[in-house]
Amino acid sequence: GENVEQHPSTLSVQEGDSAVIKCTYSDSASNYFPWYKQELGKRPQLIIDIRSNVGEKKDQRIAVTLNKTAKHFSLHITETQPEDSAVYFCAVKGGGSYIPTFGRGTSLIVHP
Amino acid sequence: EAGVTQFPSHSVIEKGQTVTLRCDPISGHDNLYWYRRVMGKEIKFLLHFVKESKQDESGMPNNRFLAERTGGTYSTLKVQPAELEDSGVYFCASSPHESGGEFFGPGTRLTVL
Numbered sequence: 001g002e003n004v005e006q007h008p009s010t011l012s013v014q015e016g017d018s019a020v021i022k023c024t025y026s027d028s029a030s031n032y033f034p035w036y037k038q039e040l041g042k043r044p045q046l047i048i049d050i051r052s053n054v055g056e057k058k059d060q061r062i063a064v065t066l067n068k069t070a071k072h073f074s075l076h077i078t079e080t081q082p083e084d085s086a087v088y089f090c091a092v093k094g095g096g097s098y099i100p101t102f103g104r105g106t107s108l109i110v111h112p
Numbered sequence: 113e114a115g116v117t118q119f120p121s122h123s124v125i126e127k128g129q130t131v132t133l134r135c136d137p138i139s140g141h142d143n144l145y146w147y148r149r150v151m152g153k154e155i156k157f158l159l160h161f162v163k164e165s166k167q168d169e170s171g172m173p174n175n176r177f178l179a180e181r182t183g184g185t186y187s188t189l190k191v192q193p194a195e196l197e198d199s200g201v202y203f204c205a206s207s208p209h210e211s212g213g214e215f216f217g218p219g220t221r222l223t224v225l
Contacts (some may be wrong), residue, residue: 004154034213036216043116043218043219044203045216046213049212049213089155098167098210099168100214102155105155
């Protein structure tokens with residue numbers, strides 16, 4: 001089955017800095033890569049996603065890049081703000097299965 | 113548009129008791145998923161419904177867990193009898209398409225003592 005590794009497990013940055021979270025996957029047939037944000041006490045919410053026919057996608061301060069050859073994808077947050085503090089999960093879908101495999105999550109703390 | 117709802121938000125039971133969790137997906141979403149997250153670990157897939165049919169239940173840990181989705185609307189997940197290792201947050205999610213992202217519910221925090 002699919003194996004997803006997510007790093008780092010915790011990330012602490014100063015407000016205004018950039019944050020990068022990386023996930024690697026094992027199944028080269030996987031083709032859908034979403035990122036979810038879970039604020040404390042709230043539900044996970046889809047914030048950005050990318051499909052395998054695209055190398056990069058951007059939405060305001062967040063972007064996702066995909067390297068299919070190396071089988072990794074990354075979430076980039078620029079100009080971080082305290083409200084970006086949350087746990088971020090990557091997930092991988094496809095390769096004949098519609099069941100997502102999640103990473104273990106990254107706790108991002110943005111210090112004002 | 114109302115989001116995915118789950119009931120109860122918290123449940124504390126003793127080992128050996130039974131608990132039933134409920135999920136109401138977004139109206140019109142055929143796909144319904146159950147997940148569990150144990151503290152500090154990844155969100156783990158339990159099972160997937162398409163309408164009222166179980167599409168994939170490969171993530172169900174054992175036969176103490178029973179999920180139903182009668183009529184293809186809301187779903188229930190029953191744990192009977194509960195064990196200590198069943199503690200965690202149970203999330204439900206729904207989606208209109210299998211190949212895209214999912215809308216999560218707020219989760220049910222289950223504590224088995």
